[in-house]
Amino acid sequence: MGGLVGAVLVAAGAGYVKWGFVELAHGKVDGVAKILIGLIVSPLVGFAVGWLIQKTMMTLLRRAKPRANTWLRRAQFLTSAGLAFSHGANDAQKSMGIITLVLVLSGQLTSFSVPFWVILTCASAITLGILSGGWRIVRTVGFGIYKVRPLHALDTQLTSAAVIFGASVLGAPVSTTHVVSSAIMGIGSAEHAKSVRWAKAQEIVSTWLITIPGAGLVGVLAYLIASIFVR
Numbered sequence: 001m002g003g004l005v006g007a008v009l010v011a012a013g014a015g016y017v018k019w020g021f022v023e024l025a026h027g028k029v030d031g032v033a034k035i036l037i038g039l040i041v042s043p044l045v046g047f048a049v050g051w052l053i054q055k056t057m058m059t060l061l062r063r064a065k066p067r068a069n070t071w072l073r074r075a076q077f078l079t080s081a082g083l084a085f086s087h088g089a090n091d092a093q094k095s096m097g098i099i100t101l102v103l104v105l106s107g108q109l110t111s112f113s114v115p116f117w118v119i120l121t122c123a124s125a126i127t128l129g130i131l132s133g134g135w136r137i138v139r140t141v142g143f144g145i146y147k148v149r150p151l152h153a154l155d156t157q158l159t160s161a162a163v164i165f166g167a168s169v170l171g172a173p174v175s176t177t178h179v180v181s182s183a184i185m186g187i188g189s190a191e192h193a194k195s196v197r198w199a200k201a202q203e204i205v206s207t208w209l210i211t212i213p214g215a216g217l218v219g220v221l222a223y224l225i226a227s228i229f230v231r
Helices: 002-011 021-025 031-060 068-105 116-131 135-144 150-170 176-195 198-230
Strands: none
Touching: 002 198, 021 031, 031 150, 031 176, 031 198, 068 116, 068 150, 068 176, 135 176, 135 198, 150 176, 176 198
């Protein structure tokens, strides 16, 4: 969104960006406002739902023995699959939208309808991207915020899958990493708030705040550079 808005601002002007703030004042959620609301609200919902699920599971499993961890690990085959599905249902859609937009603007398509090859390409790309690594992110999410054990992992996957899929149904693009991170914070707070590494959480929040403006700046620069060669 940041890159697209940045490019449109320098190419055509602010009047060509569908901000949606005027519509929001009249109760209609649309445009940039809809995306910002989704990005801001989804981590808060993830935190709250994670806190609630963790409290509930701690109550249900308060008499459980250590061997319960075996069942919790096995259950993660289902919850991780649910998270993977919701991740693809939201994140892959963003790339499909941008590619289809380019195809429409270039005259390759007469209507905004996502071709099958675009769906297949985006699904393959996101799958290969996850398989290729990103282990620094995995370590940050899995160990940098709170010490995640089987119950925490299960609750995080349940929370994230529900929140992200709900956002997908509503048509709101959200960040999977943001939702997962905030869910872990909520789960950690439900069990032992002092053990949550809030400093790391602050780093993550700071990154969230600069991502969209940073992408917007890159969009501006990319357009300026491309326009030199096009002319």
